[in-house]
Amino acid sequence: MTDLTPEDLSEGTVVTHERTFTPGEVRTFTTVSGDEGDHHVETDEEGRLLVQGLLTATLPTKVGGDLNVLASRMEFEFRRPVYTGQHIACEVTFVDVDHGDRVEVTAEFEAVRTDDDTTVMAGLFEGIIRRG
Template sequence: MSDIRQKTLEGLEVGDQFTLTRTFTETETMTFGEISRDHNPIHYDERFVRAKGLQGRICHGLLVGGMITEVGGQIGWLASGMNFRFRRPVYFGDTVTCVFTITEVDDKNRARAEAVLSNQHGDVVIEAWLTGVLPGPVERNILASLLAGD
């Protein structure tokens, strides 16, 4: 399925790093707004945006921050906590790169990670910190069978 899942099968350790890149669209933002019911005018109304002093309507922070769940989903990470610091807005059409790094793993597979999300200009837009549980041997065997198409 992915290099992330393949690395998971080999075993994850402190320092493992995964990078994803995604361009965010107006359509995705509108869909996320409907799903989340977040109808903040900062995402929908140019007058409100101008009053805030921004360059244009912006993507929902959690839509962009959700890039970390793509990594977590590939790993099979069972999340127990997520913290975000929203540093800069992400505008429609911005391309964001997420660098996800495992920072701690204990003997019970409990783990910590951090993620830094930057736009196409190299500006950090979100910093995130995560806790959770990595898959053990039984779960990795299941992931292997998923990769094999079983």
């Protein structure tokens, strides 16, 4: 959870969220989403499962959720696969912040595998944060 409040946000604010997905999380997401491709339920030669793109997409949505952003638009570009056991860091940069009756935000993000600095996902989200 970030210690930032909506009032702290300004253009250029950067928030990072990191995590390593587990086989249990992939299996749970498989059940919930119905995304049951073989690559998500059968391990590869290294014993790993391929993490669903939309499960990987929870990295930037965690940042938005911590700030109570109600998203109106989300774009994801899945560039490289993510496997269980790989540590992923997602950097979210707020590129437009308008403080009015509500806070309107646009943020860009990039997620990388920390062991080799490979970008696995990039994109943006837009939304509002209601006041009071």
